[in-house]
Amino acid sequence: MIMLIKGALFAKINWDEVPITKHSGKTGYAWWRTFETGNIRIRLVEYSPGYIADHWCCRGHVIHVLDGEMISELKDGLKFQLEKGMTFCISDNQVNPHKLFSGNGVSLLIID
Numbered sequence: 001m002i003m004l005i006k007g008a009l010f011a012k013i014n015w016d017e018v019p020i021t022k023h024s025g026k027t028g029y030a031w032w033r034t035f036e037t038g039n040i041r042i043r044l045v046e047y048s049p050g051y052i053a054d055h056w057c058c059r060g061h062v063i064h065v066l067d068g069e070m071i072s073e074l075k076d077g078l079k080f081q082l083e084k085g086m087t088f089c090i091s092d093n094q095v096n097p098h099k100l101f102s103g104n105g106v107s108l109l110i111i112d
Contacts, residue, residue: 002012005038005039005040006039007037007038007039008036008037008038008039008071009038010039011035011066013035013036013042015033015044016066018033018034018035018044020033021034021035023054024054025047025051025054026052026054027050027051027052028047028048028049028050028051028052028102029047029048029051030045030046030048030051031045031046031109032045033042033045036098037096039055039069040111040112041042041110041112042061042109042110042111043108043109043110043111044066044107044108044109044110045107045108045109045110046105046106046107046108047068047100047102047105047106047107047108048105049052049102049103049105050102050103051097051100051101051102051105051106052100053099053100053101054083055099056075056097056098056099057097057098057099057109058092058093058097059092059112060089060090060091060092060093060095060112061089061090061110061111061112062087062088062089062110062112063082063087063088063089063090063108063109063110063111064108064110065082065083065084065085065086065087065107065108065110066084066085066107066108066109067084067106067107068083068084068102068104068105068107069081069082069083069084069102069103069104069105069106070075070082070100070101070102070108071100071101071102072073072088072099072100073098073099073101074096074097074098074099075096075097075098075099083090083091
């Protein structure tokens with residue numbers, strides 16, 4: 001299997017220098033630090049306690065839990081709990097998208 005990363009030059013990311021943007025969920029907020037290069041986006045994201053996503057996401061991701069815990073739900077009803085140190089991958093999926101919930105807040109590294 002090959003991960004196809006196109007047009008990305010070598011880049012060193014100092015996350016302290018990456019601006020923070022705030023994104024509202026159905027409930028709660030997410031704070032993103034976003035770095036984009038070539039065809040990839042890398043984000044450090046902190047979700048507030050009680051965060052519930054306001055949409056179903058069809059985009060593929062690699063998500064690593066840096067701190068806290070979360071639940072990723074697929075539209076077909078399957079739910080997966082992830083805790084600090086765990087990672088999951090999901091491909092682009094228009095048929096069975098996913099969304100995130102976090103009761104106590106969670107910090108993630110997301111690559112997509």
